[in-house]
Amino acid sequence: MATKITKAVIPAAGLGTRFLPATKAMPKEMLPVVDKPAIQYVVEEAVAAGLTDVLMITGRNKNALENHFDRVGELEATLERKGDTEKLEKVNFSTDLADMHYVRQGDPKGLGHAVLRAAMHVGHEPFAVLLGDDIIDSRDVLLSKMIEVAGEKTASVVALLEVDPEVAHMYGIATIEATDADDVVRITGLVEKPAPGTQPSNYAVIGRYVLQPEVFDVLAHTAPGKGGEIQLTDALQELARENIAGGVYGVVFRGRRYDTGDRLDYIKAIVQLAVEREDLGEALRPWLKDFVSKLE
DSSP states (O other), X not given: OOOOOOEEEEEOOOOOGGGTTTTSSSOGGGSEETTEEHHHHHHHHHHHTTOOEEEEXXXXXXXXXXXXXXXXXXXXXXXXXXXXXXXXXXXXXXXXXSEEEEEEOOSOOOHHHHHHTTHHHHOSSOEEEEOTTEEEOTTSOXXXXXXXXXXXXXXEEEEEEEOOGGGGGXXXXXXXXXXXXXXXEEEEEEEESOOTTOOSOSEEEEEEEEEXXXXXXXXXXXXXXXXXXXXXXXXXXXXXXXXXXXXXXXXXXXXXXXXXXSHHHHHHHHHHHHHTOTTTHHHHHHHHHHHHHTOO
């Protein structure tokens, strides 16, 4: 019987330099997407997929992350005194989401190093990794399907998105083989940010992974790669090439994904999510149409 996956690892140690000066004193993961910080969407996704034990890999000046998922007695008491139950429920919701844990990355040696810092907490269990730059629409299934495939194959699984060839050099790109299941492929190779025009496919790895614990042994001896950092992609390439712990499979995602990784995509994400909100969309959509109609 496959081991039940309950642990999620969320790397959140980046400096967020693309959002300076907003991120000078506030973690980029705490930037609001409509009315929730980006990191809360990611934790909610993990919990919805049955992952109740969440470890964040943090860095300096990231205390706001811990505070957001902790109790705020004074605020709760004030809202309760005012009878503002709606806001009180929102505050308590983030507090009660999951069993939260935190560990610092220390030296910023890349995503692979950040994941390796989770080894002691995770132990010898399969686990999920969720990157905060990608928000997956809660109406679309991805992580739960990845967990299902990981159990069936007893292998590591990554999320894949078919991208325009012109932007393939910005991603880790997979070499794939079809399986007998729709949108499930076997990965035979991975390359991190290939030179333009050299990518083996247009299937890009996006920020969701379900990994077998053997990845820690591979990461422990993975040399720095692109950018002088320990790349998770390089470790997955070894798992795939050597067929370690069942190899690596991919789930092709065809749903809605919101990229908050740079300023323009962050703004687009806010607009996309806001126009579909029941409490905001009805007023926002006609205003947005009128605003766009007046643009030259």
